[in-house]
Structures are given as C-alpha cells and as structure tokens.
Amino acid sequence: MRKLSVAACVSLALLAPQAAQAQNIAVVNGKPVPKARVDALIGQATKQGQPRTPELEKQARDEVVMREMFMQEAERRGLAASPDYKTQMELARQTILIRELFEDQRKKSPVTDAEVQAEYDKFKGQATGTEYRARHILVEKEDDAKKLIADIKAxxxxxxVAKKNSKDPGSAENGGDLDFAKPDSYVPEFGKAMTALKKGEMTQTPVKSQFGYHIIKLEDTREAQFPPLAEVTPQIRQRLEQQKLAKFRDEIRDKSKTDYKFSQN
Known part of the structure; x- marks a missing residue:
C-alpha cells in the first residue's frame, strides 16, 4: 500500500511540470509566456471580425513571443521607470477602464425590440408625402442654360445634353437623373420649380440657385417610400445605443462635483 502511494506521488510530481507547460506557449530567457496572452489577442481579432484560423493562431503566438522579447529588453534598459512610460500607462489604464465602463452600461441597459419599433414608427410617420424623380442640367451662365433649353425644344x-453639358458631377453621367427625393432635399428655388411641373414637363426658363442655373425635367412622382423594419434595424439599434450612452455620460458628469467648467454643455 505504501509503495502505491509513493508511486502515485512520483507520477503527480512528473505530471506537474507538464501541466504548467500546457499553460505556457514558450519560455523566453527563463520566463514563461502564458497561453492566456494568445487567447486574449485572438479574442480581440475575432471581435473585429477576423475568422479564427490556424494562420491567425500562428500569427498570435508569434506576436506574443516577440512582445515578451521586446518587453524584457525594455525592462532591461529601465524604460519601465521612465516618467513618459508611467504617463502613457496611466492614460492607457484610463482608456481601457472607461471603455469597460461603457460596455458594462451597454449590457445593463440594452436597446429593446420595443424601442427599435417605436423609433422606426416615428421616422416612418415623418416620411410621408410625395417624392419626385427629376433630371437636371446645371451650368454656370444663364445664357448657356437658355441655349440648352432651346436645343432640347428643337x-x-x-x-x-445633361451628359455633355451639366456641371453636376453626381448626376451628369446618369443623364441628369436625381432619382426620387422630397422637394425639401433640394435648395428652395429648385424644389419650388420642380413641384410646379407636371410629369414629362421641363422648366421653360433657367432656375437660378447658389450653384448656378438649372434646367429641370420632372420624370415621375410617387408616395414616399420607407424601408422595412428588418432592413434598418441595425442602424436604428446603433443610433439608440449611442443615445443611451450619451445620456449615461451626461448623468455621470452632472452628478460629479467639480470646479471645472466644460466648454460645451
């Protein structure tokens, strides 16, 4: 019985270094490099959208071992005691801790499906009305616009004419097509002239705006379109998250006692 106990102890003693070694990926100048560092580095990469592949794992191991080598050299030179290093470390500590604070708040106060639906309904209600699909030609001089109007009438x-003469780089290549939009998407002079047209009609005189002189042709009208909820949910959720975190930030600032005066409220 005693011999079995001794054998068991010997076996455990032999296994202990192997277990410790399993927790490390290398030893650099006598100092173990823990596997946890590799896992942390891979975790950061996958959070940013990189797939976990054998190549990524190899790169992470290489990076962690190289970092240990650089760290040891920096410490050998006494850089860890420099004022600049200590200042940067404090700023890094603050940045990481603040990031964790806001991430913790985001998890504790998540955006609900009901909140997303309410925000969607609000924007959808504001999106009612008529949209206009127009083409336009933009030139610098009124006389040029008048000549082009005559050419089109001829x-x-x-x-x-738009492709050849329009100074609007966003629409010229498409024959002046501006797609569907509400009148208030344009400068007032443009919107007013456009809504006065019937389908297929063109302005008979140049329309002046801050950009130059426009010739406008109305192609079509329709009731305002709004994308389905599923299509815009990610954007709405992100917007609401940002609003919640901004409110959380302001609450902390307002309840904190300080003699400092912020430049913006």
Whole structure:
C-alpha cells in the first residue's frame, strides 16, 4: 500500500511540470509566456471580425513571443521607470477602464425590440408625402442654360445634353437623373420649380440657385417610400445605443462635483 502511494506521488510530481507547460506557449530567457496572452489577442481579432484560423493562431503566438522579447529588453534598459512610460500607462489604464465602463452600461441597459419599433414608427410617420424623380442640367451662365433649353425644344434629348453639358458631377453621367427625393432635399428655388411641373414637363426658363442655373425635367412622382423594419434595424439599434450612452455620460458628469467648467454643455 505504501509503495502505491509513493508511486502515485512520483507520477503527480512528473505530471506537474507538464501541466504548467500546457499553460505556457514558450519560455523566453527563463520566463514563461502564458497561453492566456494568445487567447486574449485572438479574442480581440475575432471581435473585429477576423475568422479564427490556424494562420491567425500562428500569427498570435508569434506576436506574443516577440512582445515578451521586446518587453524584457525594455525592462532591461529601465524604460519601465521612465516618467513618459508611467504617463502613457496611466492614460492607457484610463482608456481601457472607461471603455469597460461603457460596455458594462451597454449590457445593463440594452436597446429593446420595443424601442427599435417605436423609433422606426416615428421616422416612418415623418416620411410621408410625395417624392419626385427629376433630371437636371446645371451650368454656370444663364445664357448657356437658355441655349440648352432651346436645343432640347428643337429635339435634342435631355439626357444627352445633361451628359455633355451639366456641371453636376453626381448626376451628369446618369443623364441628369436625381432619382426620387422630397422637394425639401433640394435648395428652395429648385424644389419650388420642380413641384410646379407636371410629369414629362421641363422648366421653360433657367432656375437660378447658389450653384448656378438649372434646367429641370420632372420624370415621375410617387408616395414616399420607407424601408422595412428588418432592413434598418441595425442602424436604428446603433443610433439608440449611442443615445443611451450619451445620456449615461451626461448623468455621470452632472452628478460629479467639480470646479471645472466644460466648454460645451
């Protein structure tokens, strides 16, 4: 019985270094490099969207071992005691801790499906009305606009004239097409002239705005379109999260006692 106990102890003693070694990926100048560092580095990469692959794991192990080598050299030179290092370490500590604070708050006060639905309904209600699909040609001089209007009346295609002459880089290549939009998406002069047109009509005189002179043709109208909830849920959720965190930030600032005056409220 005693011999069995001794054998068991010997076995445990032999296994102990192997267990410790399993927790480390290398030894650099006598100092173990823990596997936990690799796991942390891979965790950061996967959070940012990188897939966990054998190549990523190899890169993480290489990086962790190299970091240990650099750290040891920096410590050998006494850089850890420098004022600049201590200042940067304090700033890094604050940054990490603050990030953890807001992440903790985000988890404790998540955006609910009901909140997303309410925000969606609010924006959808504001999106009612008529949308207009127009084409336009933008030029710098009124006389140029008048000449182009005459050319179109004489039989030139609006789209071809726009491609050749319009100074609007966003629409010229598409024959002046501006797609569907509400009148208030444009400068007031443009919106007013556009809504006065019937489908297929073109402005008979140049429309002046801060950008130059416009020739406008109304292609079509429709009731305002709004994307389905599923399509915009990620954007709405992100917006609401940002609003909640901003409120949390302001609450902490307001309840804190300080003689400091912030430049913005």
């Amino acid at each position: 039989g030139a295609k609006f789209e071809d």
